[in-house]
Amino acid sequence: xxxxxxxxxxxxxxxxxxxxxxxxxxxxxxxxxxxxxxxxxxxxxxxxxxxxxxxxxxxxxxxxxxxxxxxxxxxxxxxxxxxxxxxxxxxxxxxxxxxxxxxxxxxxxxxxxxxxxxxxxxxxxxxxxxxxxxxxxxxxxxxxxxxxxxxxxxxxxxxxxxxxxxxxxxxxxxxxxxxxxxxxxxxxxxxxxxxxxxxxxxxxxxxxxxxxxxxxxxxxxxxxxxxxxxxxxxxxxxxxxxxxxxxxxxxxxxxxxxxxxxxxxxxxxxxxxxxxxxxxxxxxxxxxxxxxxxxxxxxxxxxxxxxxxxxxxxxxxxxxxxxxxxxxxxxxxxxxxxxxxxxxxxxxxxxxxxxxxxxxxxxxxxxxxxxxxxxxxxxxxxxxxxxxxxxxxxxxxxxxxxxxxxxxxxxx
Numbered sequence: 001x002x003x004x005x006x007x008x009x010x011x012x013x014x015x016x017x018x019x020x021x022x023x024x025x026x027x028x029x030x031x032x033x034x035x036x037x038x039x040x041x042x043x044x045x046x047x048x049x050x051x052x053x054x055x056x057x058x059x060x061x062x063x064x065x066x067x068x069x070x071x072x073x074x075x076x077x078x079x080x081x082x083x084x085x086x087x088x089x090x091x092x093x094x095x096x097x098x099x100x101x102x103x104x105x106x107x108x109x110x111x112x113x114x115x116x117x118x119x120x121x122x123x124x125x126x127x128x129x130x131x132x133x134x135x136x137x138x139x140x141x142x143x144x145x146x147x148x149x150x151x152x153x154x155x156x157x158x159x160x161x162x163x164x165x166x167x168x169x170x171x172x173x174x175x176x177x178x179x180x181x182x183x184x185x186x187x188x189x190x191x192x193x194x195x196x197x198x199x200x201x202x203x204x205x206x207x208x209x210x211x212x213x214x215x216x217x218x219x220x221x222x223x224x225x226x227x228x229x230x231x232x233x234x235x236x237x238x239x240x241x242x243x244x245x246x247x248x249x250x251x252x253x254x255x256x257x258x259x260x261x262x263x264x265x266x267x268x269x270x271x272x273x274x275x276x277x278x279x280x281x282x283x284x285x286x287x288x289x290x291x292x293x294x295x296x297x298x299x300x301x302x303x304x305x306x307x308x309x310x311x312x313x314x315x316x317x318x319x320x321x322x323x324x325x326x327x328x329x330x331x332x333x334x335x336x337x338x339x340x341x342x343x344x345x346x347x348x349x350x351x352x353x354x355x356x357x358x359x360x361x362x363x364x365x366x367x368x369x370x371x372x373x374x375x376x377x378x379x380x381x382x383x384x385x386x387x388x389x390x391x392x393x394x395x396x397x398x399x400x401x402x403x404x405x406x407x408x409x410x411x412x
Contacts (some may be wrong), residue, residue: 005083010048030080033140042074043158043165054080077164094169102172107140110172122198123271123318123331125228132323133160145323148360164359193272195241195249196232205231208257208353213297213386214303214393219313223300228279237266240296240320242277242328247337250277253322269322278328280319282336289341291316292329292364294357294384301386302345308392324360328366333373349383357384 010030027048031242034047044066063076070076094102108125111118118135125135132146143150149159157168202224211214223229223240232239235256237376242251251273256266269275279296293299299320303313317339321328326344333339344364347357358379365375 017147017232044073045077047079074296098169102154103152103170106170107153108137110153110410146326146356161409182222195252199233202231204257214390216307216308219303242279244277250274274332275327278320278322280332282317288338290339290347291343293320293345294347298385301389302387341370343376343378345378348380349393349395
């Protein structure tokens with residue numbers, strides 16, 4: 001969305017926003033040349049002009065007020081032109097040629113030249129400090145799964161390093177990093193997706209899911225029988241399989257079954273998995289509803305809770321996003337055109353500084369509601385539905401997380 005105002009008085013453009021008398025007085029002689037709200041970059045830009053100078057503190061105060069008015073935006077940029085000398089008081093600008101260079105900058109080159117520590121993760125890399133932030137050298141893009149954001153090198157500087165667009169463009173140009181600069185940069189050639197070799201039985205997987213994660217035996221057997229799940233031969237991992245329209249395996253996520261010293265088990269995607277085909281269960285073509293989860297184990301936990309509540313988990317459709325990106329959901333909805341209702345069952349990260357799961361749920365509810373889908377948010381009581389399930393089993397169902405009056409049997 002872009003909204004423009006051509007040299008209109010400041011107080012006229014912002015008349016609907018509650019501003020202090022001090023700000024109104026400071027900007028009374030200013031004219032707004034342009035206002036841009038860039039939703040894709042979660043950024044607001046305001047360009048103004050005046051014959052008078054403006055104090056830095058007044059610009060900062062205005063930024064803070066606009067941030068409260070537009071909480072969904074991450075960045076507020078205010079540029080002021082002094083008509084006496086035609087110079088930007090706040091920041092320099094950049095040329096179209098510089099912008100083009102910045103958006104095509106080699107992300108891996110920038111990260112390595114800037115001192116970031118990268119760790120190999122299949123055919124991708126992740127940041128050592130945030131292993132959910134993944135860099136794909138083959139398409140020169142990044143994605144931060146725990147926050148549901150990603151993009152180019154330019155967007156990395158703006159979102160991860162919290163730089164303005166001007167600072168980001170100039171930084172990438174100063175680095176001299178072009179899209180063709182691949183010297184000393186690891187690049188992977190495309191290869192074929194291949195499932196890990198299967199073990200002779202699924203005993204370790206069954207034991208881990210049932211004993212440690214409290215998944216109901218009926219749910220585990222349902223997954224194994226329908227080839228959504230098996231045990232790998234080499235490391236005895238859980239392998240969750242996603243398939244395309246022709247029922248061909250195109251995606252697989254793995255979860256380790258060893259839980260030593262209270263460390264988190266191994267988890268990761270099989271190399272060259274296609275995220276569009278993350279695990280999905282279209283159990284009931286007659287149903288127009290799908291339940292959306294971050295991980296396969298959350299999905300299985302939800303089904304187990306239904307089983308404990310004496311509800312038929314096979315009457316519903318499900319999808320695991322494999323994180324917080326909605327790439328898999330977008331692809332699923334294109335394939336399954338009968339789906340009209342979406343129930344988001346993402347994590348409730350109550351112990352984090354930012355509740356990433358619920359922030360993503362709010363964002364996707366707005367997005368898919370605007371596309372005509374009926375959306376609902378089912379929030380786990382604890383961090384996720386596996387924690388809820390474990391609590392129900394361990395404490396004899398003291399947590400009444402799902403009941404017939406609450407969410408599952410409500411028809412849209």
